[in-house]
Amino acid sequence: MNNGAEASARGGDLSVESKIEVRDLRAVLEVAEHGSFARAAEALWISRASMSEYVKRVEEALGVRLFDRTTRAVRLTPAGRTFVDHATRVLADLDGMQDAVQAAGALTRGRVRLGLPAGVVNQRIWQAISVFHRDHPAVELEFTETTVDDLVRAIQKGDLDLSVVSWPVGAPPARVAVAELDTEPTTVAVAPDHPLAGRTVAASELQEIPLVTFTEGIVLRTIAEEFCRRADLSPTIALRSSVDETVVGLVRTQVGYTITTQHRAREAGLAVVTTDVAPLDRVRGLAWSRRGPLDPVAGLLRDRISSGFRHELE
Incomplete structure (x- = not known):
């Protein structure tokens, strides 16, 4: 293929991308699923004319027929079946991208109720909290400082999302989930x-x-x-x-x-x-409720604090 032909081919690809919209893909998939333009239009709450227009736009952009139309039925052509396979994957990827982006956005805000043993928090914990706040400035951190026994009770009651706690080696607090950070002689x-x-x-x-x-x-x-x-x-x-x-x-x-x-x-x-x-020895760790999954934002803070201790050990 000469350079002119290659440029023409690339131009054709760009033309397809610019002409076909996401709603066109969904329209084709609905017609393929229902075997009817009318029923597909009802499923998407649009007019039959609009449905026909969307499908026509895809066919013209690709230069192929996607459906064989008769008075009784609408059936996919071989090209149509290939298109449906690819369009299904494209829409799944788009939906997955939307979910991932929205989930990531949700992790940039919120509130974490964090418990701290009064007066004995290690500098590495403060550093981890500082880094977390820098990376997630819209997340509100609410501190409660009291004894470990009170912190564990607050976790069990649902009054705290996460807490720094400590315990004698071999005797972790009961009825809460824990992750060890370090052991202090x-x-x-x-x-x-x-x-x-x-x-x-x-x-x-x-x-x-x-x-x-x-x-x-x-x-x-x-x-x-x-x-x-x-x-x-x-x-x-x-x-x-x-x-x-x-x-x-x-x-x-x-x-x-x-x-x-x-x-x-x-x-x-x-x-x-x-x-x-x-x-x-005294073990220091993090505790959270066993009653359900840890809030995702609190999970980020837990991972940040744990990471600070792992790097120290390395």
């Missing part, structure tokens, strides 16, 4: 100038030292209670607080010892005490 911690600072001792040596711990509902309180039970300790509780800084501050002044994560002990300038009975 915990330790006995004391003031830097405490007689036990930096030592390795039997857990029984802690019996005469008061315990500074957290209020009920905070996971480190649960871990401390389990540590005392396994070490056969009956501690004197010096103070319970829901505020991490209060616990750390009192330990610094030698009021007693506490159970915290190794990271938090180093960050707060506390000294680690190694004991023959180690406290359970």
Whole structure:
């Protein structure tokens, strides 16, 4: 084929594309399905004349007859059957594209009710939330900060979509779906100038030292209670607080010892005490309701937070 013929062929292709519209494709498929122009027109709520016009436009654009018309029936020609096969796929692709685009649009707005353990959210979680907000500025984020026990109850009641939670290793919260983010080793911690600072001792040596711990509902309180039970300790509780800084501050002044994560002990300038009975590690994760599928926008936030932890590990 010479260049002129090639240009002519390409021009013919462009002409077909410009002449045939989506409504024409649907018209041909309706006639093929119903075997009648009149019934196809009724199905699409258009006039018979319009239906004939749409089919004629396709036939003229392609230069073929799609239907054999008689007084009794309308039947597809071989070319018509080929056209119907292709048109069906084209319309399915168009419908799929519309659904995908609309779904993507829905994910750019909405609201996520996110729970956070009061005062102990990791920097990586804040960074993930910041990136999510940058990528989805029209999504409203509503935070609730309280104890893990209260956060889990809120998930179960449907008052939260998603929550950062933590639990003692091996004991995830019940009746909610969870995904682990990381595991944090915990330790006995004391003031830097405490007689036990930096030592390795039997857990029984802690019996005469008061315990500074957290209020009920905070996971480190649960871990401390389990540590005392396994070490056969009956501690004197010096103070319970829901505020991490209060616990750390009192330990610094030698009021007693506490159970915290190794990271938090180093960050707060506390000294680690190694004991023959180690406290359970703390697992951090995300929780959402098991009652139904997670809201798609909340699912995006869950995936963003999880991704931040995976990249850290890599």
